[in-house]
Amino acid sequence: MVNNGVAVGIDLGTTYSCVGVWQHDRVEIIANDQGNRTTPSCVAFTDSERFIGEAAKNQAAFNPANTIFGTCIIYAKRLIGRKFSDSTVKDDMKFWPFTVVGDSDDRPKIVVNYRGVEKRFLPEELSAMVLCKMKEIAEEYLGKEVKNAVVTVPAHFSDSQRQATKDAARIAGLNVLRILVEPTAAAIAYGLDQKLTSSSSGEKIVLVFDLGGGTFDVSLLNITKNSCKVLATAGDTHLGGEDFDNRLLKYLVEEFSRKHGKDISKSAKSLRRLRNACEKAKRVLSHSAVTTVDIESLYEGIDYHAKISQARFEALNLDLFRSCLDTVEKCLKDAEIDKNNVQEVVLVGGSTRIPKVQQLLQQFFNGKELCKNINPEEAVAYGAAVQAAILSGEGSQNIKNLMVLDVTPQSLGIEVHNDGLMEVIIPRNTTYPISVEQTFCTGYDGQKYVRIGVYEGEMPRVADNNLLGEFELSGLPPAPRGKDEILVTFTIDANGVLIVFAEHKISRLKNSIKIIKGGTLSEEEIEVMVKDAEHLKAEDEEFRKKVKAILAFEDYIQNMKAISQSNCMLEASVKDMLNYYFKEATEWINSNKDAAIYEFKYKTLQLESICNKLIPGSEGMEIEEYE
Template sequence: MAENRLAIGIDLGTTYSCVGVWRNGRVEIVANDQGNRTTPSWVAFTDGEKLIGEGASNQVASNPSNTVFDVKRLIGRSFSDASVKSDAKYWPFKLIQGHDERPLISVSYLGEKKEFSPEEISAMVLVKMKETAEVFLGPGTTITNAVVTVPAYFNNNQRKATKDAAAIAGLNIMRIINEPTAAALTFSEGRKWSRSEERTVLVYDLGGGTLDVSLVVVKKGVLHVRATAGDTHLGGEDFTNNMVDHFVDEFKIQNKKDISGDTRAVRRLRNACERAKRMLSSDARTVVDVDALFEGIDFHSTINRALFEQLNKDLFLRCMEPVETCLGDAKIDKKKVSDVVLVGGSTRIPRVHRLVQDFFNGKEPSKSVNADEAVAHGATIQAAILMGDKKRDVKVHVIDVMPLSQGVSVKGDVMSVVVPRNTTIPTTKEQIYVTTYDNQPEMCIEVYEGERAMTTDNSLRGKFTLSGLTLAPKGVTKVNVRFQIDEDGILHVSAEDKKAARKKNITIMDDPRRFSKDEIKRMVQEAQRYKAVDEEHKKNVQARNEIDNLLYTMRNTTEKLQHSASGLQDLVDGTKEWLQNNELNSDELDAKKQLLEAIIGQTSTK
């Protein structure tokens, strides 16, 4: 297949990621090399290789400080962000402050200390998804185009950081699509609704790290997002964190020992809590059992749903706030919602399901979509739409919205909103601002994002200065400020004094914490270099395994030949010692393999 006719949909999740391809007129969610349709968003580093997915999560107990996860909670954030500080105490890996407040992850890799940005770690997960799809589509397939999902409430900086991660992974993002919008695409696909029928669908998406709620009106093949709301720091990981805190305290009470400073012990306890949380979705009671948790002391405890809900009561209170906000912004009564769709693994928590059902007066949420795969499925549909292949039977148009208000700072640090939240995108909005003192020669345009009245409470997204203004009394010179937002929710701002013919613009992608083109180029080259190292390691492992198989065959031969095979046995023993005592490259291993194969061939003909 020609690579320019291929595009994939990727759900880059906090805890799990998923990839889909469009083939034979439908979406196929692709299983990874372990046969699973979702892949842990985990990356682990060792002295010999880099592991992604199940390989990384399976070895975390023995290598916690070099195993990275939850990176989606870091991407696009600053090191001093309160949520980053809060999460860091649960992470076994080391987080350090980089240039311009960038958070960096410090690990030991290939025998040396390395620092990776959240974007680089996310890029490794994206590469895994890309390669999973390429293997599925067959030899020689190369994929460069993708639609990648983000939480609807991701801000401009987080969206740009996701684009950076894709660039490092060698992917061209055709579109960033909001996760609940993708799920709505999945839900509406194949529905036998009449063209004149209008359906109001509320998507409730609670995953590992974020909560998004979107209200989507579907009519005549058009999905129009009317409003979106959410919480970028509420998900399954938070429920697990509260369980961990509870059992750390219980262990301390039982044994008078504090395990909170032992990353390996906390990680093992966290794994047990994660398993228990999942079990409580189907069972009323389960156990948290860890052998030799700390200083040889076994830990055993029980937890039931009532206790789980008590530990997380504050989180459950937050679960319905975005629903109320979303409906209020859309000015739609909850009674007029046709369908409620639950997406994300954390919606399997019985209390969450019950909260949503109770809010909608007992309406049973739809279970017609796979909660783990719906977002990737929708992203793949969007990819098929964008590819524009006439053979693709996709006739849907998506209209999305801006999740957060965009504006500028005016006198007194007041937030002057130019683009209100839930404005349909793409969009262009303009506003006139005037000088605030006589003969003002320049105007500083500070661009903010958020819903608070004062800019000090919102997020600064960028700033620039328009110089050479027409000199006049205050309030006379007018500057036209234009905000343009593209389909990905990326903001472009320009300011113009038409009278003086002065204009300046900025793409609010150039945040000082973001990467320059040169930095991204360097990261791409570094990723390719490490890819070569990983490939060499895989070759070595495979070659060693093949030699082990040959030695096994030779041992069987010596047993059959008995006394006449002492030389063969010496060769087996010598080869085993050679493998154990030497760092060998794939060429040396291949040469030894060929030698052994020749000897086996000669022996079998005697």
């Protein structure tokens, strides 16, 4: 592949995101401006500015209605590519402190208040904000623009969800080289760690158990020297750390009600503070037998204290933990592989640190030691960065020949006879690239055309599945029912692009459709959102510049005040005059927060001119510029 510049790997996680790049013959996981190698998938809006990442999460408890946590963010990721009318969306909304509404196309939109104005964002837009943050983190580290990326998604994401993630990347100014599923990315990291991809004899059947903040995936893979082949995958978009937090949250809300006779769920702010405490408690209980939840003035001035044991946390979530094993069984069954033939069980995702999850999984595999060698929070970004290096031509000799073979997350098929039924052409968990042919006959006498609808899904009726596209084969010569044969070919290339080709065998009439797999957004909508994203970024930069100007002005006031007060050569009348100017400048700042940047700089220069006249030696003092 032609090298079009550096490419990064981005793990767009439900609770935390991570970015890596291939450099110096290895993957570098890039730290953010706070020095952390993972960044909260969180966006927040206030009366004055927009926060993304660490800053957004830090103020979540005080601004719950305008903080979208978890990407597409924890909840935006659960919304992306879905309809507002989906029952799963309705169920999730019960736990959200922010408002979600449907638009005219039944797409969910998240409502926030930004700078005193109500705004409605599609999940793709919010995901784009997090992706943009990861892009900026990479650019700051590399010192150059980043345009290309491999972005990861849960293995069981539908086509529309995967394409919605691509749309989000486009809005963020990224060209997606490939959408890579999270367990496969983790398997690449594992294979490199174990040197399986560079050993001629290395070959393993590996099960990747990926339990993150908001999604759960299980993938079975065959890892060899030159390939990482997915054999089967299964998962749940509604199972993860947030669900465990919700169980604990519900328990503590009920306990608070029993103790104090008050319903804390009426306060979004109190609920957010308690949710944060639940998340912290869950993390502590991964390595301690007991922890406490202490929150001062949680609700109506009431201080809250609760002791939570590891046993209590496990009891609250035991059915969810056990459901993970059902998914493991399903994956093994789809691959037709016995659990005793699995050579390694690799843990990925922060929630795999929960002791009970590890215990149940180890018991399921008859006491097999679980692989904890790779960092569960960084493994997905690591694998994505490797794939990005291969696709961009940056990879070294030991990875450049590595081939990643993925599987179809859902069955693909057609409706031919307008009977409402779906004929499966490519079953789910089929490895691609692949080409499959199937012959169909006309449905009635004298049939002149055939409409071919292309669908994905597991339901027998096409109405319950997702329509990817449709086309017609028209002008067929009249013939009795069942006499005309039509050859339909499904071809999926290495990038997951589906082409459906149909040919009338007798007349050689043919037609085809290329499922470009666009998301729910039109090109026009994406263009508008790209401009909106650029506008929001410009507003953020303008706000940062204003903050710098204010800080520079305030610091100059304080420095001059300290110098004037300590200068014994200044007369008392001069000091009084300076104090008057300092007070006047401070009051002006407090009363003019909305003033333009040039006004703050002008006021600073005015005060500097006065100080230069009244304070000997101050002429050489520069006003500090904030970076």
